[in-house]
Amino acid sequence: MIGIPWKTKGRDRDGIDCVGLALLAQKELFGREYDFPFDYDPETGDENILLGWMSSIADEVNTAREGDLVIYRLPGIDGVVRHHICTVVDDALLHIYPGKSSRKMKIRMKRIYKIYRAREVETCRERQ
Numbered sequence: 001m002i003g004i005p006w007k008t009k010g011r012d013r014d015g016i017d018c019v020g021l022a023l024l025a026q027k028e029l030f031g032r033e034y035d036f037p038f039d040y041d042p043e044t045g046d047e048n049i050l051l052g053w054m055s056s057i058a059d060e061v062n063t064a065r066e067g068d069l070v071i072y073r074l075p076g077i078d079g080v081v082r083h084h085i086c087t088v089v090d091d092a093l094l095h096i097y098p099g100k101s102s103r104k105m106k107i108r109m110k111r112i113y114k115i116y117r118a119r120e121v122e123t124c125r126e127r128q
Contacts, residue, residue, distance in 0.1 A: 001025055001094060002013040006042055018042045018084040019050070021096045022069055025087040030067045034120055043098055047083045051114070054085070062086035064088045064107060071113040083113055 001024065007015025016024065017022060019023040019036055026032040034057055036075050038049050066068060068088045074097055086093035 001028070001089075002102055002104065004096065006096055006098055008043060008098075009039075016096060016102065018086070018096055019064045021094065021102050022085045024034055025089065025094050026067075026069075026118070029087070029089065030118075033118065042082065042084055044078075050083060054114070056117050058118045061115050061117045064112070065117075066090075067118070069116045069118070070107075071116070073111045073113050099119060107125050 001021070004013050004016050004021065007018065008017055010016040010021075011020040011023065019040060019042060023034055023036060026034060036053060038053065039074045039115050040049050050068070051071065054071065058069060060071055061068065066088055070088060070093060072085050072086050072093065072095065084095065084097060086095040088094075088107070090102060091107070093107055094102065094104055096102040
């Protein structure tokens with residue numbers, strides 16, 4: 001999952017944005033498949049769409065663990081702080097931002113806005 005290029009509204013390994021990477025990671029690494037039926041641009045979109053979607057599939061928690069979805073604060077290309085979605089993988093955040101490729105980065109608690117744990121986590125683990 002490392003090295004996938006950025007593509008606004010991308011949803012596959014040919015090009016992906018932060019939402020697409022989170023969806024792909026959840027599916028390929030954790031066996032969870034979600035629909036994201038919104039026309040959302042992480043660089044300019046209404047973050048309430050992202051936050052609303054998160055609360056529909058997951059519960060907010062205080063500490064991050066493997067597979068959790070994290071809403072992270074990053075400066076946007078226009079200088080405005082944007083909220084991006086990341087996935088906790090190997091005690092790091094699997095993340096992508098505009099113009100870069102997907103990568104893992106250290107978890108910086110001061111930049112975390114919210115942490116979500118998928119409601120069906122235990123069900124997914126039981127199936128494995």
